Amino acid sequence: VLRALMQALPHEDFVYLGDTARLPYGTRSANTVRAYARQAARLLTERGIKLLVVACNTASAVALEDLTEAFAPLPVLGVVEPGAAAAAASSERGHILVTGTEGTISGGAYPRAIEAHRPGMRIEGQACPMFVALAEEGWGEGAIAEAVARRYLAPWLGPAGPDVLVLGCTHFPALHAAIRAVVGPEIRLVDSAQPTAQAVKAQLEARGLQRPGSAPGAFSLMATDAPERFARVAPHFLGRPIGPDAVEVVDL
Amino acid sequence: VLRALMQALPHEDFVYLGDTARLPYGTRSANTVRAYARQAARLLTERGIKLLVVACNTASAVALEDLTEAFAPLPVLGVVEPGAAAAAASSERGHILVTGTEGTISGGAYPRAIEAHRPGMRIEGQACPMFVALAEEGWGEGAIAEAVARRYLAPWLGPAGPDVLVLGCTHFPALHAAIRAVVGPEIRLVDSAQPTAQAVKAQLEARGLQRPGSAPGAFSLMATDAPERFARVAPHFLGRPIGPDAVEVVDL
DSSP states (O other): OHHHHHHHOTTSOEEEEEOTTTOOGGGSOHHHHHHHHHHHHHHHHHTTOSSEEEOOHHHHHHHHHHHHHHTTTSOEEESHHHHHHHHHHHOSSSEEEEEEOHHHHHHTHHHHHHHHHSTTOEEEEEEOHHHHHHHHHTOOSSHHHHHHHHHHHGGGOSTTSOSEEEEOSTTGGGGHHHHHHHHOSSSEEEESHHHHHHHHHHHHHHTTOOOOSSSOOOEEEEESSOHHHHHHHHHHHHSSOOOGGGEEEOOO | OHHHHHHHOTTSOEEEEEOTTTOOGGGSOHHHHHHHHHHHHHHHHHTTOSSEEEOOHHHHHHHHHHHHHHTTTSOEEESHHHHHHHHHHHOSSSEEEEEEOHHHHHHTHHHHHHHHHSTTOEEEEEEOHHHHHHHHHTOOSSHHHHHHHHHHHGGGOSTTSOSEEEEOSTTGGGGHHHHHHHHOSSSEEEESHHHHHHHHHHHHHHTTOOOOSSSOOOEEEEESSOHHHHHHHHHHHHSSOOOGGGEEEOOO
8 A cells, every 4th residue: 555655646755654563453353453543543643644544454444433533633544445446446247256354354344335336236255364474474476375365266256256356455465466366367356555545645635735846755664563574574565675774663 | 282281181170361462472572472471370360270371482482480480389381391392302313493483483492492401403493474374264284284384394304304393383283284294204293282281280290289089170261352263263273162152351
């Protein structure tokens, strides 16, 4: 999501917080995720942000309303709504399979959001927790990733299967090639990164919050633990190298 | 570990606490793990335990001394020392490969403990974080588990390879068959469960703390978050079904 944001808004400054001490959020209860999300948001507001992006599907699914109320009038955007809008718009046959963490799938946030955009669709869900582990390990491509994707997805495929598959976790685009190899060329893969970046851009414009000038923006990275590991994993997602000293450790 | 304890000590009562709200401990600082371990131990002592087993490699490695002092005279046993003793005793050629989480491997607790039992051994380490994800997903057996085990372990195998492999994480015995299929029949697989159960049995006998009578013991399960998930995952480890209402949620 940060990568898409930096591409869509190259003149903005970004401050990113990875709650590495308490991940994964995907297996935690909604109340716990809400409490963690509030702590993370508080630290980011103390850094003077003008808009908050909840760049985690699990936190977006269960904590967005709570964060919006708690930090008003700060604009707060999640990744579920933009991803759901893109999925609803992409489907020709109105049949969507949503993949995500256990928390995201069991909470049903994507079906609700998709249904709000386009009622009467057929929406199914498949939790794929191993995708997170594969992405974190840097094993998003190759035979193991494909075997895992096949195990989760093959039961849903076929002539009567979905025409859109939602990558409903920010880790899952790291498995894009493996998922594509399993589902074949016909199914559209939708993830939230680009739609979220466009939604953020639209919000900034609507509120007159764009940064003036044409100088390239800065970005800073914070993590709650294990900055060396963060610096090793982050390039898989961000598409650029990260020095181990580039990650500031913060305490929530 | 609980399964081995219940088999070795069928007449004892067990109370188990899984800190599911704050796992994994392996990514946290030693001070934080010690603080969490103290909180968990305090709750267990309030339940009237006569002996405390720290059934987690990370917590055993960094918090055992602190717990022993804080809760004296309560006997406190960890899983690293029994596992290391069993590994040192099992090796003929003195060449051991320790597997574990990233935290356990980078902290070096097993090499130190093995070396203390038998100096001069060749001890190598391989972090296998995907094993945790596979065990949590209930995918400890089968082609995917074997492919993951092969990727981690094949580089260490061969004529000059280890003759003992330590399963240095309480999750890893769930992958026993897959690891065996990869390493072949010659390498001895050592995990901490049985050695820890025997160490607990010996402690109870030495201190005269055995439960009298021959009635079967009871067990109760507590978790700090997501009891439904705990009830779903626990049978993979415990080897018996667990009802969702069998798990009490507690707050540390």
